[in-house]
Amino acid sequence: MRNSHAIFGWKAIMRNYSWASFWQDSILPLIVSSVLCTLVYIRDADILVQLRHLVDVGISIVPAMVALILTAYTIMLTFIIGDKFTSIKKTEEGKQLILDLNSSFAACLLVSTISIIVMIIVSCIANMGIEIEEPNAMNYPVYFFVCYLLVYSVSILLGIVVDIFNSGQTTLFEDNDDTKNL
Numbered sequence: 001m002r003n004s005h006a007i008f009g010w011k012a013i014m015r016n017y018s019w020a021s022f023w024q025d026s027i028l029p030l031i032v033s034s035v036l037c038t039l040v041y042i043r044d045a046d047i048l049v050q051l052r053h054l055v056d057v058g059i060s061i062v063p064a065m066v067a068l069i070l071t072a073y074t075i076m077l078t079f080i081i082g083d084k085f086t087s088i089k090k091t092e093e094g095k096q097l098i099l100d101l102n103s104s105f106a107a108c109l110l111v112s113t114i115s116i117i118v119m120i121i122v123s124c125i126a127n128m129g130i131e132i133e134e135p136n137a138m139n140y141p142v143y144f145f146v147c148y149l150l151v152y153s154v155s156i157l158l159g160i161v162v163d164i165f166n167s168g169q170t171t172l173f174e175d176n177d178d179t180k181n182l
Contacts, residue, residue: 037140
């Protein structure tokens with residue numbers, strides 16, 4: 001029987017990067033996606049052309065972002081494994097910081113991976129030249145979803161920047177007494 005408070009796997013990630021975190025991180029992507037969809041509609045721009053352009057941009061930048069995230073996470077792990085985190089790992093706040101860091105990176109990588117997969121699928125379908133009766137009924141929601149994933153993938157990096165900063169701040173602590181104010 002599995003422990004419901006396991007520290008490994010998706011359950012542990014979702015316990016630390018909760019639905020509340022997801023919704024909080026979704027505010028900016030939802031706003032940007034809504035505004036862009038509205039502008040495309042008002043300007044009567046060709047939604048398929050806009051969708052293809054958005055997918056091309058996403059396929060160009062998201063894989064590079066994944067590489068940067070993995071690099072940042074590798075650097076972060078050297079901090080966590082290193083001597084400066086030793087005193088921090090002894091406190092509950094320090095343990096929570098490490099759990100939050102790991103969960104943030106995992107969630108960011110998951111969203112970025114999903115974004116890449118969706119963009120590849122949308123790109124393939126968009127380039128097949130499939131004719132449907134009401135293409136806008138399909139293209140606008142797909143445009144919104146791709147835009148949402150792209151903006152979410154980029155905006156979640158802001159949380160990663162804060163996580164990296166917080167980890168860097170831990171190097172200022174000399175002993176266990178300094179970690180009480182985490």
